[in-house]
Amino acid sequence: MTRLAKPKLVELGLVVQAARDDARVKQKELASALSIVPSTLSSYEHGTRAMSEEMALNIDHHLKSSGVVHRAWKAAHKPAGVPSWYPEVEHLELMISELREYQSQVIPGLIQTEDYARSANFDTSPGIDEAELNEMIKSRMRRQVILENNPPLIYMVLEATAVTRVIGSRRILSQQLDRVLSLMENRVVRVQVVPPNPGTHPGAAGPFRVYSFPDKPMMASAEHQQGEIQMDDSRRVQACLAVFTAVQAEALSPRQSAEFIRKVKEELDE
Structure with missing residues (x-):
């Protein structure tokens, strides 16, 4: 591409x-x-x-x-408001027909609320100033346009830690989980949660995404501390697909996952 x-x-x-x-x-x-x-x-x-x-x-x-x-x-790679890899991810997402994403620590950026995104980016970007943080949040919110009007097929597998970890505050996490449940109920995204201590941990290498396009070969990307690296080598993309299938097999069904998320939200609201 x-x-x-x-x-x-x-x-x-x-x-x-x-x-x-x-x-x-x-x-x-x-x-x-x-x-x-x-x-x-x-x-x-x-x-x-x-x-x-x-x-x-x-x-x-x-x-x-x-x-x-x-x-x-x-x-x-000196800080310039928005990490260099953000625009490329945004560009990729506008072209996809399917997205598969695995996250082990946080709710995926594509479905984050603004408050959750602000807290998550602030926590992982020591020394960031307010202007840089605002630009990062604007970029992340712009990406969510693909969730509107005939969105692509989006499959997400989250570790239980990503659902239960309080980021920002209990209120912020509760509102974030409410958004996740809404997107699931409206069939915008299919979310599955890997329960605590499932027995195997195929996603131990960290978060990643696999992008499918209607007229181009698939791509994958893997997160690291300073951003994200894109991969278009077919062997590496297939390896990511295999891992996604493995973590999906360890996960609860979408219905059970919604129940798990709803229970966490209820505990936060008490």
């Missing part, structure tokens, strides 16, 4: 290209050393895909470039 280049990522990509040229390493050789396909490295170098900090460090290591790429990565 076609991605728009972002100025900061273009600058980072030029640094990667220059470092690779200086080391006289071909794109195919570096991609092999990094265990990625050449098209992924090409997208890094053209600024159409965000790379992780670990990837920047690995590129420096393989090119022996004395931290040049890592320094450029840090420059490209």
Whole structure:
């Protein structure tokens, strides 16, 4: 699929290209050393895909470039109101026909209330100022437009912890769970909850999403502390699908999940 280049990522990509040229390493050789396909490295170098900090460090290591790429990565990822990966996620979601999401710690951003989103982002972004926080919340709320008027099929599997964890306050969590129940009742999203201590934990590697499109190959994305990394390699996407199927098998049915969520909300309201 076609991605728009972002100025900061273009600058980072030029640094990667220059470092690779200086080391006289071909794109195919570096991609092999990094265990990625050449098209992924090409997208890094053209600024159409965000790379992780670990990837920047690995590129420096393989090119022996004395931290040049890592320094450029840090420059490209200085706080600028909205994380660099937000616009890409928003763009992806506007094009999907189906979304599968697994979350282990919080209610997914796509169905968060504004108060819950504000509290969650404040807790996970130490040092953030009010203007930056407001921009992040606006971006998250904009994404929810896909829930209106013929939404895509959305399947979400949440660990019980994501439902019971108080974020912001008991009132904020109660209002958030009320929204989840409303979306479930109106068949906007299908939510299933993995009960506490199910016996196996296939989602231990962390939250992820799998995107299906009507006319393009599937993609996946995985969350990390500084944002989210997109994957279009078919083997990795299939691996994410397999994990989603496994966690879904451990989860309660949608009806049982609604009962679980409703009980948590009632306890919060008492």
